[in-house]
Amino acid sequence: IAATQPSTDWHLKGNAREHHTSKFSSEELIVRRGQAFTLTFNGTEQPEQNFVFIAETGPKPSKASKTLITFGISSTVSKEGWSAVLQSTSSNSASISISSPHNAIIGRYKLSVQSGSSSPASLGTFVLLFNPWSSGDDVFLPNTAECEEYVLEEFGIIFAGNKNRISGFGWNFGQFQGDILNICLSIMDRSLYYRQDPVTDVSHRHDPKYLGRVLSAMVNANDDQGVVLGNWSGKYDGGKNPSSWTGSGEILQSWKKSGFKPVKYGQCWVFAAVLTTVLRCLGIPTRTITNFSSAHDADGNLRVDEFYDASGNHLERGADSVWNFHVWNESWFTRSDLGPSYSGWQILDATPQEESGGIYQCGPASRYAIKEGEVDLDYDCPFVFAEVNADCMYWNYDSATGKKTLIFSKSTEIGASISTKAVGGDDRVDVTNDYKYEEGSAKERDIFKKARKKLGLEDKFDPTAPTQEEIEQKPDISGKFKVAGSLEIGRDINLLLVLENLQSDAKTVRVNMTAWSTLYTRRPVHEIWKDSISVTLSPKEEKQFPIKIKYPEYQQRLTTDKTIQVTALCHVEDGIQVLVQRNLTLDNPAIDIQVLGEAKVNKEVDVEVVFTNPIDAEVTDCVLQVEGSDLLQGILELRVPPLKASEKSRTKMKLIPSEAGPKHLLVNFSCDKFADIKTFKMVKVVH
Secondary structure, eight states: OOOSOOEEEOOHHHHHHHTTOTTSOOSSEEEETTSOEEEEEEOOOSOGGGEEEEEEOSSSOOTTTTSEEEEEBOSSOOSSSOEEEEEEEOSSEEEEEEEOOTTOOOEEEEEEEEETTSOOEEEEEEEEEOOTTSTTSTTOOSOHHHHIIIIIOOEEEEEEEETTEEEEEEEEOOTTSTTHHHHHHHHHTTSHHHHHOHHHHHHTTTOHHHHHHHHHHHSBOTTTOOSEEEOOSSOOTTSOOGGGOOBHHHHHHHHHHTTSOOEEEEOHHHHHHHHHHHHHHHTOOEEEEEEEEEEEOTTSSSEEEEEEOTTOOEEOOSSOEEEEEEEEEEEEEOOTTTOGGGOEEEEEOOSOSSOBTTBSOOOOEEHHHHHTTOTTSTTTHHHHHHHHHOEEEEEEEETTTTEEEEEEEESSSSSEEEEEEOTTSSOEEEOHHHHSSOTTSHHHHHHHHHHHHHTTTTTSOOTTSOOHHHHHOOOSEEEEEEEOSOOBTTSOEEEEEEEEEOSSSOEEEEEEEEEEEEOTTOOEEEEEEEEEEEEEEOTTOEEEEEEEEOHHHHHTTOOTTOEEEEEEEEEETTSOOEEEEEEEEOBOOOEEEEEESOEETTSOEEEEEEEEOOSSSOBOSEEEEEEOTTTSSSOEEEEEOOBOTTOEEEEEEEEOOOSOEEEEEEEEEEOSSOOOEEEEEEEEEEO
16 A cells, blocks of 8 residues: 655656647646646555556546546557556656547546555646647647647737728737636636536536637626626726737736636727637637628628718617627637538637627637528527628618618628738738628629528518618719828828719709717717818719818817717718718827847846827826736836927836747837827847
8 A cells, every 4th residue: 555645747848848838837737638748656666557547627527527537557548538658667656658538628637546455646736738739639720830829829919990991909818927827727617607517517628619609708797707897988997998908918817816806898809819818728729800890780680770860970879880890719620510611710709799598608600601601500600790791781860750761781891801910920811701702792692692591581571671772772972081191199180072973964962071089899989070061063073172180179089999980971962862981090109119139038138118209299197018928027017207299208128038939028108198009029039
């Protein structure tokens, strides 16, 4: 009988190298399923052939739920279950290679050994993760460069702005930092699924589609006291403005520190970034995707309705909306429930928009199913299909009579420039063609009809839909807004309204124009400017009307999303109304990072952040926030003195890099006149 507790050598370095887990900073063994790991233990006197190992996970381990596994020493690795192969022995120690199956439950395991009739002796604990490098795993990704990017990379670029002007900002996913793995494991144990039935929940944790769905619910705070509380009001008292975060680590740590109270506040990219961190940490290849002109179709009719009054003001009527952009996730795994062609990238969305199965969760929806209009397949395909394909209807609404008149409809508006970061680089990659056939092609319209049919929309009369006659009416004039010059905060905005008479007789037009500051969801917040003009257009004539919105007019009213919607509603005498609109995203002034000298592991290096105040007034309350995995611990916050008009500030700081390789430093600068000016810099760290 073993007299002493055996001491275990988990071969942390060697196993981590083999299992692509070296980036975790942990004293505990972290390995991937379907692959062998080695351990050595001593203090057992029995012959090794009698060893029986016991691995157990979850609150009530049992053989039936595959959360309790016993296995002895065998001569070869088992294809099906867990196995142990003896590597070598000496007088009182044994080296054993332990393998788990490709479909093992992921999570923290207790490992014990029993020999002969003695009671089991604990060897300690280890964490088992998904294994995208192993061909038998549901998350197997054959391209190793993609494994590096979508599982091991801690830096990301999230695309935002609008389809006319796409911008990107850096994000520190930080999935290997500090306590993040433990926090990810506790997220799973706090889900509604776990609380209702812990044994069943844990027994499903071998399945990426199950975990993806559960975690899409847990990253938002709705229903389950999840990680992040959403706020789209434009007022962020009592929390942080969603656009001020630069990484997931601070959010996940805050959630844990507060005793698992939702962190205030998030918007779509925050939910998507946190879900990326959690899934990469657990070993599921994941990336963020940005969809421009993204539809939120609340009533499931594959149509979004927007309403305007006679002055051209965008009205908040109905639950449908079109967002300048929306960010969700794609994760890579097989769909044994649907069949091989539906495997690959799956859409998950943690932003709480619509309930699914009674709670705010979305996905996994197979990207292939979305492209083919297979909206009857699990999970949430109709909602995702609408996000990239819905038709847009613009209505004039008269509040006095309650009458609505169709201004025009557009089937090519929604789902533009769908974007993600390149593998191994900072470029934007356009994946629109993976979501739909070319806009305006016959194939694309066929797929749209197929989706409508599957949803039963083709056969039933919809009293809210426009008539065919309304849809086919042709306007007498066309219009567009052109941007003249730059769109920078601190400068006047110069636009041209271009109107063209399409007919061969003269037209008189009354034009009502408005500009509102909005959120990125196009929700109007403050009126900035309005004007109206009367115009006569000769036959086939094109005229340009300059519009200037001065900085003092918009400065106090701009939201931190820096977005303005300009609208011109043109009332053509004896003709149908024409709506001209443009969503503008203004640019923040530039900020620059300079690394002074060579960055070496465990050696101090100076970094300087340079900002020039571009406006004719003093800026105050300046704060600089800096973070970067393996470059500094946590987040550095520095106060910067006020800056007079055109004054330049230089802020120096010291970094001590902890690991070699390309690392990213992220900077966020805010003051009373500019919110959240972001930039990042790649720092090459050498040994």
